[in-house]
Amino acid sequence: MAVVFKKSSMITDVPFHYCPGCTHGIAHRLVAECIEEMGLEKRAVGVCPVGCAVFAYKYFNCDMYEAAHGRAPAVATGAKRVHPQNLVFTYQGDGDLASIGMAEIVHAAARGEKITAIFINNAIYGMTSGQMAPTTLIGQKTTTSPYGRDAEHCGYPIRVSEMLSTLDGAAYIARVSMHDIPNINKAKKAVRQAFETQMAGKGFSLVEFLSTCPTNWGKTPVESMEWLKEHMLPYYPLGVYKEA
């Protein structure tokens, strides 16, 4: 019988803890497949964040770190500087990367640190049950913006890819989405290119995944995909923002 789908060897057999309908599973698979297809299984080292992906060290079948909240790029810097031959990636959410860890990601990019950040932007804090994130859209209701995010009160959502692409050390920056198959295929290509950028020693790379959080958005998985398309895509345009 023909095999039409096979789980990547870079994903362990541990059951995911992610909520049903969440896009973390897709992002994990794409990262894992790229590592496997590039033949970097023995040289991949990942750094997990604090947030929904805090247990990702159980799922990626390579050497892993669990970092303090927001500090994954600094941890990855230490890991990469000691073993420059390794493929070192961080896997971070929007609270981790764009709020508490903003300094670490900006400076890793500015240094041209030869690491890859997988950045999951679902416009909300998932693990802590749905608080406002730095990427929460204007008007979006969360548990800490119950009347909708008000720019007058707490400012504007941050476009991380655009911002980081202004830095000379950033060699590859792309924003992708997981709301349909063509976009998932594009997302995988972006991850592959980010990893290739790193292994070619060109500098810092980041792939921003627009993602859904059905649980904390209070929507079904299908409604969530629609909401992403309707609300996130206009504010967070997809595309390659930097390519060295």
Place this chain on the structure above:
Amino acid sequence: MAKILLKGNEAIAEAAIKAGCRFFFGYPITPQNQIPEYMSRRLPEVGGTFLQAESEISAINMVYGAAGAGARVMTSSSSPGISLKQEGISYIACAKLPCVIVNMVRSGPGLGGILAAQSDYFQAVKGGGHGDYRLIVYAPNSVQEAADCVMEAFEASDCYRVPAMILGDGMIGQMMEPVEFREPKKRALPEKTWAATGYDGKKPRAVINSLYIEAEQMNEVCNQLAATYRQIEQNETQYEKYMMDDADICVVAYGTTSRIAKNAINKARAEFGIKAGIIRPITVWPFPTVVIADAAQRCKAFLAAEMSMGQMVEDVRLSVNGKRPVHFIGTTGGVIPTPDMIINKLCAIKEGISHGGSV
């Protein structure tokens, strides 16, 4: 090897290199700047990596990354910067990563001042960050001892997989003294099979982690750490005794203050006939509790002298355990105690003893 004249900070940096440290992540803050500056010059010469981080927070997390990758790694800072590192130090302690952290203590709280103080004692020996953990803390009182302690710290840290701290102060860091780099006693160190170097299937997959979501698991990890700490207390406690054979009053002082205290007791003996001696903790954690408790069998009173408002004195009291009066003298804020201040205190204590009171 011949002695050379170095600042404490430089001696610490060179000692780290001699101990095999090849990675250093730092951030500028007075009075420890010569350490990162020296490392930025020297590490490339020996094939190592110096990196100036964007903050102390980032620097300690780079240490976490490099230590987790199996490297000998160091960072240095001073009080406010060490406060910023505490989160990372707690993670490092729980993840059982060896590394050396240098604190050239300046006065505080707050931004404080840039002059020498010993007011980070609690932070250094009682944990500092969150959770149940300890650091092995060396408190050298000379440039020579600072170099020796750094070399020892790398060995001990690797041996127990417990982070080590050098607790200096602005005086130790800035003072120039002759120093000779001496090899520490070599330990049989296990291979770092736990390090995240890439998973080749030959050893278990490395996970550098401090997250234990199950209560029983976290309890177990803390019990394992505590068992290691008990071993360290058994094996690694270092102290110096000076003039203690016939001492009526035992001064307890570490680091810079211990040198002043030594002058004070010499003069107190010669000019005032006060039989005073010193127990000087070289490791402040583990603290020389046993030797102080033993001294309490015979000495009539204790005096803790520190450049703080009274921190180590609490450990002296715990060690003496109510058997004898424990007095305190301290200055802080960058004010250095004079020998006369200590002598005056010794005279008052002697007066109290001869009147049969317990002042």
